[in-house]
Amino acid sequence: MNKIRFALLGLLIAGSVMGTYGQEIKWNFMMNTSQVQGTNTAVFDALEKDLKEFLNSHVWTDMKYKEQERIDANMSLIVKSYADGLMMCEMQVSATRPVYGTSYTTTILNVRDQSVNFRYQEFEKLEVDGSSWDNNLMAIVAYYCYMVIGCDLDSYSEKGGQSMFDAANQIVAVCQAKSDENESAGWKAFEKGGRNRYALAGNMVDARYESVRKFFYSYHRLALDNMAKNVTNGRAMIAEGIAAMRKLNRDYPGSAIIATFLDCKNDELINLFKKGTDTEKTDMVDALSAMNPTLTNRYEEINGKQ
DSSP: OOOHHHHHOOOOOOOOSSSSOOOOOOEEEEEEEETTTTTHHHHHHHHHHHHHHHHHTTTOOOOOOOOOGGGEEEEEEEEEEETEEEEEEEEEEEEEEEOSSOOOOOEEEEEEEEEEEEEOOTTOOOOOOOOTTSSHHHHHHHHHHHHHHHHHHHHHHHTTTHHHHHHHHHHHHHHHHSOHHHHHHHHSGGGGGOOOOHHHHHHHGGGGGHHHHHHHHHIIIIGGGGGTTTTHHHEEEEEEEHHHHHHHHHHHOOOOHHHHHHHOOOHHHHHTTTTHHHHHHHHHHHHHHOOOGGGGHHHHHGGOOO
C-alpha cells in the first residue's frame, strides 16, 4: 500500500523545484507520428527524447515520494500535422493507483485531449515558466501533471488534491488569454461541448461538484480499498454514490467531471456489478445509462446482456 502518500496529504505546492524531492509521477510517454509520414523525423525524435526526459525528471510539489510511491501514468502524443513550426496534436493521458490488499490497479484519470497545439522547433529547450506559460506544450504538460497528482491525492483523502487543482486552474487562467487561435484551443469555455481543459479543471474546484470529489475519495479509499475484506459493503457504497451522481447529472448534464469519472470507471463498474444483487444490477444499469446513454448496450453487460 502507498502508505507514504497518507503522510503527504495536506502539504501544499511549493513550485517546480528540481532534485530536492522525489518525483511524483512515473510517466510512460509515447509519441505517434504515423499521420505525418514523409516529414523530416528529426524534429519528432528530438521532441520525444526531450519530453520523455522532462516528464521523468521534473518535480512539481514539495511532497516526498519514494521510488515505489510514484504515480503510474501514461501520456501519448499523436501528431496530426506539422507545418511552419506548429504541431497540431491529440493527447491521451491516464493514471492509476493500487488498491489496498490486492494486486489490482484502478484508473484515476483517463482523458483524451484533441486540442493539443503548440509551436516547437528542433533543439528548443523544454522548461517551465510558471508565470507566463508562453510555451503552450509546457503549459499543457504541467496542467496534466497537476491533474494526475490531484486525482491521486483526492483518492486517498477527501479533497486532498485541492492545491493541485488550484494550480491547474491558474494555468487555465493565463492560457485562455493566448492570442494564437490554435494555441488557445482547449483553454476556453464552451469548446468541445464542455469537454476540455478549462471545463475539467473548473469543475474540480466548483462547489456544485464537491459531492463528486467526495465520492471519488469514498469510492477509492472507503470502498475499493476495503473490498478485500467486505466486497458487499464496498459495492453498496459505490451504488449509493452513483445514484447521487445521477441526480447531480440531471441538474448539470454533460459536466466534464462526471463524464471523466465515467471514462475512468465504466469497465470497472461493469465488472463490479456483474456480481451484485439483482436490484443493484438494475439500478446501476439505469443510473449509468441515464448519465451516458451512448453506452447503454455496454452497461447491459451488467445484466448479462450483450
